[in-house]
Amino acid sequence: MKKNVKTNDVIFQTATKVVVFIIIIYSLHLFFSGHYTPGGGFIGGLMTSSAFVLLLLAFDIKTVVNTLQLDYIKLTAVGLLIAVLTGIGSFAFNVPFLTHTFSYVELPFLGETALATAVLFDLGVYLVVIGVTMTIIQTIGETE
């Protein structure tokens, strides 16, 4: 990121390329397992963001922006929208705003799985956290 520093960081960059995927997959795991074991949208989002931050550190900001092609502000908006819509969805069933429900279903390969509307809400949280962190970091990082 610092333009005057021209260091040779081949090892760092190569390692990053692998590690980033591991982190992201782990963050997704954290996100999905949040209802039963430690994790959830907030931590998952932060973990994904830290993967992106790692990318930012290893490569310069322009490469990352070009590779990921994400509009983080829109991501934030989409996340908020999902969260609010999940809340509004309760109206369709004539229950107060943000009432959640859950059930257990038998899915192929996965076996008995719990499906909770809370996960949808959590998805909103997840997206907002990524969006916000990355918006802030990217805006500050780009002003050079």
Added chain:
Amino acid sequence: MTLLHVAILSPFLLAIFIPFLYKFFRQVHTGWFVLVLPILLFIYFVQFIEDSMHGHNIRQTVEWIPSLGINFTAYIDGLGLLFALLISGIGALVVLYSIYYLSKDKEQLNTFYVYLLMFMGAMLGVVLSDNLIVLYTFWEFTSLSSFLLIGYWYKREKSRYGAQKSMIITIFGGLLMLGGFIMLYIMTNTFSIREIISQVPQITDHQLFVPALILVLFGAFTKSAQFPFYIWLPDAMEAPTPVSAYLHSATMVKAGIYLVARFSPVFAGTPEWFWIVSLFGIFTMFWGSFNAVKQTDLKGILAFSTVSQLGMIMSMFGIGSAALVLDSIDNSYYTVATLAAIFHLINHATFKGSLFMVVGIIDHETGTRDIRKLGGLMSLMPITFTISIIGAFSMAGLPPFNGFLSKEMFFTSMIRVLEMDVFNVETIGLLFPIFAWIGSIFTFIYSMVLVFKTFTGKYQPEKLKKKPHEAPIGMLISPIILASLVIIFFFFPNILAYTIIEPAMASVIPALLGDEGHFHVHISPWHGFTVELFMTIGVVALGILGYLSLTKWRSVYGLFPEKLTLNKGYNAALEQLDKSSFRLTRFYMTGFIRDYLAYIFTFFILILGTSLVLTDGFSFSLADTAPVGIYEAVLAIVMVIGTITVLFSKSRLTAIIALGSVGYSLSLFFVLFRAPDLALTQLCVETVSVALFLLCFYHLPEFKKKEKKLHFKLTNLIISLGVGTIVTLIALSANSQRVSETISTYFVENSYKLAGGKNMVNVILVDFRGFDTLFEITVLGIAALGIFSMIRLQVRKGEEG
């Protein structure tokens, strides 16, 4: 949700589709799509006349926030129906007129019709809601849409000024009114107007009764442009003329009158109500008509004339309220004021609506509204001339137009004030007929000015921007319909009397309803040679004299010093407010984050410290604490070392890394105390924030430490020690005493049972405390947008400069 609710909300629903209709059907004027709705609504509301004539009032409730007693209760009685018909009827005519008035190529029609529909829906909501909070919500919606419509041509400075002025004044009144509503709630424990009315006998002696009355009247007076709040209405004339015709003469400004009428069953019968409403009304009537004569802008004349007519209706409602406490053999002897008020309300909508449309036509066809430039248009625009003669003569109170009937009744009710023997009327009661008479003379004069200065006299084509000719037929339809109503209502006033006026009176003064359950109203133009007739003849004679000698006595208006006018006062107050708040802000907003942090922490210490001392909250016991092991001790030492390093480090990099070590040790603490979620979160947060710090670090100026003064360092030392002490004390006390059972038991028991999750922390976040999380992520989003725009805008400025 019943059909009635859908009808009330339908304008809002249609407003959603307007931008799309505008976008995809550019070749069709968007107004045509809008026009359908008010026509349908009008037909729909006409069906209710049958019910309300027989005293069947319709009430339908949709629960909104039942726990707070706030429900969307739609209520149709005579009064509400009268207004609903006015809103939809005049609305249809105005929309039709606007199709020809606003060019589909030049104007932003989508925004215009969205605002207009918003207004229509809000206004229907105001007049058909029984719940005070719902009424208030719609009420503010009308202020908001009026603001947007006045500022429709937002590039003009005057439009923006007028829009802001109307907003400030009407919202100010609206908030006071809300205060009044809450007082009513405190007294009666209900927000329903029906239920409040049923409890009136119990609350009249309540100490909040009179304050509530005054606050509600503030709302009514600001909205209906009564003295001294009328100053916003002339400036509101910057709105497009269809808007002025609709909002600022026929409907919105009558919301205040509606409020007075609606609350008459609650407050009427008290001397405060009688005196405030009647006196402000009658003075406004005089003041508005007096000022209308000096205007040179046609819309200015109409604006002041509207102020004056609203005052007239207001005063009649005030005087009508006295009927409740008067004994008379004939029930209708004193209720004539209320009858006249309702009748004039309808008449005013017809003739003033048509006059506004005529003025719009003149403006449209000649390019000016200045009566000094206009003249001699009679032969060029014969139809427009005829319509304006009808409107203006009706306004002046001449036969054979409906204004004559209601003005006669107005005089009748003013004269009957003299016979009242309540509320100490004998003291200044004589003022009422005198003010009414003088006001009517001025009304006559400006009505004549409006017609004859425009249509007769010398034709001055060189002063006009366009070559005037008669308006297109589409533009004339609406004013022609209104003008025909003006005449029809004169000859057949009793069509209205049985269908609309009687039920409306029943809702304003229900206490005086006879055994048959409805009033007997019969309106007739001829009563013989009565005092009223002589008053009218006097008005005409003096009015003609005044009009002819206008140039001679015009200088009267110069006598009143410009500096003392209400407008000057308003502007000065606004400017002062601006300046002083700027000064106040400058005083504490230094622009340094360290100062703000110092404020925050100082308050933190003061508030928490004081409450700790006052409640004697401190206690210390080691009863339930876990033993301190080797890991905890090591971590604590690492954290202390990290913190001290931050303080004494010579470079920022060291400070950031040291701070990071503190954070990571904290997450290890979470691990030790078996809080994996917190530990994970803390780790991620720490990582991301160290990265952020490093990014910001690049932009910061060089790190200087030395030149800080001693007292700055001392202040910081005291604040930081204070915060540390307070937090430690609170933490110790919190752990040493349990006031109540810990809340975690509830979550432990229920998180799996109710929410189907085993991870309690997450279940709390997304389910039990989902609302908190929703708002937290909203705040996060706002913060991100804030940072984004601050930094981006700064960059752009740099690029330009």
